Amino acid sequence: MKGVVAAGHPLSAQAGADVLREGGNAVDAAVAAVLMSFAAESPLTGPGAGGFMLVHTPEGEDVLLDFFVAAPGRGLESPEPGPLTPIDVEFGENAVQVFNIGPASCGAYGTTRGLAHALERFGSMSLEPLARRAADAARAGIEVTEMQAFLLSILAPILRATPEAAAIYEPNGRPLRAGERIELPELAVLLDRLGAEGPGFLYDGDVAAAVTDWVLERGGLLTRDDLSGYEVVEREPVRVGYCGRDVLTNPPPSSGGILISYSLGLLDCAVDSDGNGPGPVRRLVEVMERTNRARTDEFHEALQTEGFLERFLAHDAAESSAREPGTRSGTGSRLGSTTHIATIDGDGGCASVTCSNGSCSGVVVPGTGMHLNNMLGEDDLNPLSFHRHPPGARVPSMMSPTVVLRDGRPEVALGSAGSNRIRSVILQTIQAVVEDGQPAQEAVRRPRVHFEAGTVEAEPGVDEAELEALEEAGWKVQRWLERNLYFGGVQAVVRAPETGALSGGGDPRRGGAARVAD
Secondary structure, three states: OOOOEEEHHHHHHHHHHHHHHHOOOOOHHHHHHHHHHHHHHHOOOOOEEEEEHHHEEEOOOOEEOOOOOOOOOOOOOOOOOOOEEEEEEEOOOOOEEEEEEOOOOOOEEOOOHHHHHHHHHHOOOOHHHHHHHHHOOOOOOOOOOOOHHHHHOOOOHHHHHHHHHHHHHHOOOOOOOOOOOEEHHHHHHHHHHHHHOOOHHHHHHHHHHHHHHHHHHOOOOOOOHHHHHHOOOOHHHEEEOOOOOOEEEEOOOOHHHHHHHHHHHHHHHHHHOOOOOOHHHHHHHHHHHHHHOOHHHHHHHHHHOOOOHHHHHOOOOOHHHHOOOOOOOOOOEEEEOOEEEEEOOOOOOEEEEHHHHHHHHOOEEOOOOOOOOOOOHHEEEEEOOOOOOOOOOOOOOOOOOEEEOOOOOOEEEEEEOOOOHHHHHHHHHHHHHHOHHHHHHHHOOOEEEEEEOOEEOOOOOOOHEEEEEEHOOEEEEEEEEOOHHHHEEEEEEOOOOOOOOEEEEEOOOOEEEEEOOO
């Protein structure tokens, strides 16, 4: 096999698999898939978004590329953001979530600069042919799938909040339906230019000028200094042991990876060789509850400080174990317009990349193909209040591209959408592969639980006896009637340690897909 790709849309997965068949490596395939996702998953990601890519090379080098959104306001003497616009979004199961959008929610984007950096640093192909595939798809229009139609209906209050966004996603005065097409001609032009020129025009050229003028005139803080000064940062991944493996994930100043590492450490310690410990569901829930308690105001304040990773993971968590189960620990956004791509190539290289537009801002800059992120308006990323981050600082994120190494070789590469559920989704998928030996698709499809705000949320198929035991022990349990995108959208690729066989899993909760290149 030449490799495997898992992504949030069949077109994205196919673009990556085609590149593997043509001789590209895992990073080439990941970049091709991300660029295709700009067209195929346009509300969720795009050139106005941010992200992270975790790379493991066949030679054993491990690097986290941080091209996530940065706080705006560079060059402004007295930054005074306009008001955020709260939008009620009906998620399902009688749940309504408020998202904050508009120009004041838009931060400095990084995806195109990050993809170009990844290709230059680790790729074997040029940007032009990879961007051309995505440009052709955007020009032809993207047929709306059933899952996309559902997402467009959920996001409709945001996507109709501005006439520019409504012209794309509600051209007939209603959300597009399955079988209709999203037409993205301006994005096609942008992708053509990206392939021919590189990303410079988006950071210090005409598009950068158009974007910043549009945002500043409407109360946002995004300046030309923010874009011209934006840089991709290379970081050393967090590394934690789990069941004889090394798990690599996203380090601070992002928060998701460090919480996943903490949870994996607790799970590893909780394994009871005598079989007398709690059942697997309760063990998971207890770990989630303890991890939530660790996410204090002090945790968020200290994320940007030097040495915090080591201090946090070395902290003795035993002192926190006395609190009763079900303690409320805050809430997060329910949707999270994020998409993930995972690739492994035949030489043992892999790339795990998560990109996000937040819940999207509704800010579409005419004539540019740019739909901007709303990271400054996401409650989960700004738990201590909005507009606290100094200009140029990376906004902390739950996004956690992750790689599991066994004997130095990739066994799993994965990541997820789902905002506050990202860490629990990744935790359970790793557990399904590593502890239970499941192939990628089976691990991705497995019913999930999530603990938050004092409640254990459970998908259909979770062991009922274990849920009843949780209730008897004092936990509140909410049983969902159907599998739901609330529980994330994980995409995973797996190499079987014994045979080397590759498999991929695309999350059906988000319309994901996997493609093997042979």
